[in-house]
Amino acid sequence: MAAPLPGLDSLRQQIDEVDLQLLTLINQRAALAAQVAAVKSSTLDEQSQGSVSFYRPEREAQVLRNIMKQNAGPLPDADVARLFREVMSACLALEKPLRVEALGYPGSLAHLAALKHFGQSIVPGQRTVAASLFADVESGNIDYAVLPFGSLLAGLDLSLTASAEAITENYVSLFLQHDVQICGEVKFLTARADEPDPQRGAAQAKAAAKSQRFIVIGRGAVPASGDDRSSVIAGIADKPGGLYHLLAPFDALGISILRLEAKQGSSALVESSEPAGEQFFVIDFPGHFGEERVKQLFEALKTLTSTFKFIGSYPNGVL
Numbered sequence: 001m002a003a004p005l006p007g008l009d010s011l012r013q014q015i016d017e018v019d020l021q022l023l024t025l026i027n028q029r030a031a032l033a034a035q036v037a038a039v040k041s042s043t044l045d046e047q048s049q050g051s052v053s054f055y056r057p058e059r060e061a062q063v064l065r066n067i068m069k070q071n072a073g074p075l076p077d078a079d080v081a082r083l084f085r086e087v088m089s090a091c092l093a094l095e096k097p098l099r100v101e102a103l104g105y106p107g108s109l110a111h112l113a114a115l116k117h118f119g120q121s122i123v124p125g126q127r128t129v130a131a132s133l134f135a136d137v138e139s140g141n142i143d144y145a146v147l148p149f150g151s152l153l154a155g156l157d158l159s160l161t162a163s164a165e166a167i168t169e170n171y172v173s174l175f176l177q178h179d180v181q182i183c184g185e186v187k188f189l190t191a192r193a194d195e196p197d198p199q200r201g202a203a204q205a206k207a208a209a210k211s212q213r214f215i216v217i218g219r220g221a222v223p224a225s226g227d228d229r230s231s232v233i234a235g236i237a238d239k240p241g242g243l244y245h246l247l248a249p250f251d252a253l254g255i256s257i258l259r260l261e262a263k264q265g266s267s268a269l270v271e272s273s274e275p276a277g278e279q280f281f282v283i284d285f286p287g288h289f290g291e292e293r294v295k296q297l298f299e300a301l302k303t304l305t306s307t308f309k310f311i312g313s314y315p316n317g318v319l
């Protein structure tokens with residue numbers, strides 16, 4: 001015969017006890033984070049060129065990956081990661097509340113992506129013009145911005161995100177004009193690949209699920225997290241074989257390409273100084289700018305391009 005189930009009152013009493021332990025532990029953690037802040041403030045951070053970076057995306061990615069790796073259940077990895085995401089968000093807010101703005105209206109996907117990436121304890125904002133976000137991140141008016149990026153733009157539900165005018169603004173020219181870097185990516189699955197919408201079919205649902213990607217832009221480089229990707233903008237003369245030659249160093253150095261996006265009609269994108277007929281590519285690949293192989297790649301790409309801009313090494317999205 002099965003052992004009798006414990007009574008409801010006894011179980012709730014145990015939950016109360018565990019909650020108190022959690023409360024103590026969470027506050028212990030917050031007090032440690034406050035000490036980290038004091039240490040950071042007392043040592044100028046080279047990465048941030050003189051100002052203190054309280055937000056450390058590489059460390060946050062490591063913390064969340066570790067939690068997911070150690071998780072023995074019964075809570076699923078994604079749920080524990082979300083809970084720890086919020087704990088870290090509150091700890092960081094104690095160090096310094098971050099001002100994070102999203103490209104989109106309140107409740108837009110970009111806004112939700114900002115909360116997903118940074119947690120609820122940020123000072124959120126949103127706007128519909130990408131250019132002002134780039135300028136304000138660069139000047140320090142805001143700490144970070146979250147923007148839809150890449151092939152996402154094509155399939156995005158405009159009503160959920162921002163005006164068509166805002167999202168078709170060209171990020172390539174903005175990255176070339178402003179000293180900002182990608183410091184994180186947020187994958188946002190609006191349609192789950194395993195639950196296809198019968199109206200659209202499994203293949204489209206999968207494609208849609210994959211396409212929802214946002215980037216976080218900030219100032220300064222992000223140290224390696226151990227599982228990183230990098231992005232560059234490469235401008236080449238728009239002629240046959242150009243892309244073939246551009247990709248040769250990736251092959252030679254054994255670096256795979258995670259994403260390649262062409263920006264056509266580029267002569268109109270960047271203000272007058274650009275040669276007519278230049279074609280831009282945004283290329284994502286695995287690795288961090290501090291790795292020897294990636295340094296060699298950059299040297300090779302510089303010799304093959306009319307415009308070359310490194311736009312960030314950042315942790316592969318965890319949540």
Ligand SMILES: O=C(O)C(=O)C[C@]1(C(=O)O)C=C[C@@H](O)C=C1
Pocket residue numbers: 033036037054055056057059060063087088089091092095
């Ligand atoms: O490790 C740090 O640098 C911290 O500031 C602590 C902490 C955390 O709560 O774990 C908080 C904010 C950072 O973004 C990363 C991690």
